[in-house]
Amino acid sequence: MFEIKNNELFIDQCSTIELAKKYDTPLYVYSENKIVENLKEIKDAFINKYPNTHAAYACKAFCTLYMCKLMEQEGFWLDVVSGGELYTAIKAGFPMEHIEFNGNNKTRAELELALDNNIGRIVVDNVSELYFLEKLCVEKNTTTKILFRITPNVSADTHEYITTGKKDSKFGIPLDDEIVYPAIKYAIDSEVFDFLGFHFHVGSQLHDNSTHVAALEVILNLLKDTKEKFGYDVKDFNMGGGFGIKYTDADKPIPISEFVDPVMEKLISFCEENNLKMPAVSMEPGRFIVGEAGIQLYTIGNIKEIPGIRTYAAVDGGMTDNVRPGLYGAKYEGLIANKAEEEKDATVYISGKCCESTDIIIKDFKCPQPEFGDILAVFSTGAYGYSMANNYNKNPIPAVVVVKDGESKLIVKRQSYDDMIMNEVL
Numbered sequence: 001m002f003e004i005k006n007n008e009l010f011i012d013q014c015s016t017i018e019l020a021k022k023y024d025t026p027l028y029v030y031s032e033n034k035i036v037e038n039l040k041e042i043k044d045a046f047i048n049k050y051p052n053t054h055a056a057y058a059c060k061a062f063c064t065l066y067m068c069k070l071m072e073q074e075g076f077w078l079d080v081v082s083g084g085e086l087y088t089a090i091k092a093g094f095p096m097e098h099i100e101f102n103g104n105n106k107t108r109a110e111l112e113l114a115l116d117n118n119i120g121r122i123v124v125d126n127v128s129e130l131y132f133l134e135k136l137c138v139e140k141n142t143t144t145k146i147l148f149r150i151t152p153n154v155s156a157d158t159h160e161y162i163t164t165g166k167k168d169s170k171f172g173i174p175l176d177d178e179i180v181y182p183a184i185k186y187a188i189d190s191e192v193f194d195f196l197g198f199h200f201h202v203g204s205q206l207h208d209n210s211t212h213v214a215a216l217e218v219i220l221n222l223l224k225d226t227k228e229k230f231g232y233d234v235k236d237f238n239m240g241g242g243f244g245i246k247y248t249d250a251d252k253p254i255p256i257s258e259f260v261d262p263v264m265e266k267l268i269s270f271c272e273e274n275n276l277k278m279p280a281v282s283m284e285p286g287r288f289i290v291g292e293a294g295i296q297l298y299t300i301g302n303i304k305e306i307p308g309i310r311t312y313a314a315v316d317g318g319m320t321d322n323v324r325p326g327l328y329g330a331k332y333e334g335l336i337a338n339k340a341e342e343e344k345d346a347t348v349y350i351s352g353k354c355c356e357s358t359d360i361i362i363k364d365f366k367c368p369q370p371e372f373g374d375i376l377a378v379f380s381t382g383a384y385g386y387s388m389a390n391n392y393n394k395n396p397i398p399a400v401v402v403v404k405d406g407e408s409k410l411i412v413k414r415q416s417y418d419d420m421i422m423n424e425v426l
């Protein structure tokens with residue numbers, strides 16, 4: 001995906017310096033080949049290896065018309081978490097039967113949009129939603145397929161802000177007998193629901209499979225209990241996403257197969273031993289599909305040296321286009337793209353331009369002496385960068401470009417100042 005030629009960084013045979021000139025900075029750049037390569041890993045390790053499986057792209061990682069189209073072409077489903085993401089999929093002409101809808105507080109309008117478009121399944125996040133959704137279905141004289149998101153009460157070895165499987169979480173139905181079993185019975189008995197089964201998502205940016213495997217134990221018990229208590233064969237199980245990627249050298253991601261194989265092997269043998277029908281199995285990775293496929297380009301502006309303390313090199317974007325460092329201390333690596341072969345004899349803080357002291361993109365960044373006008377490439381920014389972009393300080397959201405085999409294509413235009421005030425009234 002990357003190459004260095006004549007001191008310049010190339011991505012998929014496109015010069016990052018030329019991309020910066022052509023589209024301006026800050027800029028999001030995605031390698032389509034890398035996205036497709038990531039999808040292939042999922043196909044090889046999961047979809048094509050085990051029968052009755054599918055993967056849904058958790059589009060919160062990077063939700064655009066382009067991604068919806070690409071996922072459709074590649075045979076992936078979509079996991080959406082808002083009316084806006086669902087609307088994007090509708091506008092992209094994505095097959096509605098291949099959409100699943102997650103989220104802990106879907107609004108009436110969002111659920112109506114989902115029901116009116118007959119989406120594939122709704123992942124019910126709490127008991128309150130179960131009753132509300134049933135009421136809506138009755139009102140609309142319609143039915144829907146549902147899964148239950150279960151909180152498996154396991155904690156993941158990741159940042160506290162991106163762990164989701166602990167009991168004290170806003171997500172999912174807790175495992176208390178008096179909550180979960182009545183809810184299952186209610187869903188099975190309801191005339192408007194086709195109860196498919198269970199879902200968990202235990203956290204993000206995970207580098208080992210222990211949390212998924214521990215959470216599976218919980219699901220296995222639920223499969224068995226659902227059969228024993230209600231005579232009901234669970235039809236579907238979704239193992240969520242959370243598969244980690246490489247941001248810096250400290251990250252040691254494991255292949256997807258190391259998450260999938262133990263889960264599938266355990267599930268298959270448990271179903272055989274307990275005489276249970278093997279459910280369909282799905283997953284919903286986000287970060288894994290787009291994270292390493294995306295980079296960001298910035299232009300370096302002012303350089304501030306504080307003698308004896310440190311040097312700040314400021315870029316023309318920041319926490320508005322990548323909030324993760326400020327939000328939960330995410331770490332990135334980068335390269336001065338027009339000095340790609342030069343000795344890294346400086347150590348600087350790359351600061352953003354926003355009015356917050358936490359707006360530091362990379363701390364202790366090793367690079368050649370930075371200068372006004374240099375182009376900085378930051379790696380592995382493809383997930384949760386553009387999708388969390390915001391207009392703080394009224395900074396416009398940058399453009400997004402896709403590159404492939406030496407060609408580049410604009411897939412999201414840069415916001416203009418007029419775009420930012422278009423919904424305002426005097």
Ligand SMILES: Cc1ncc(COP(=O)(O)O)c(C=O)c1O
Nearest residue numbers: 058201204241242243285286287
């Ligand atoms: C329910 C659910 N599924 C899937 C994902 C995707 O996670 P990741 O991007 O880490 O694969 C998330 C992320 O927050 C999630 O909440």
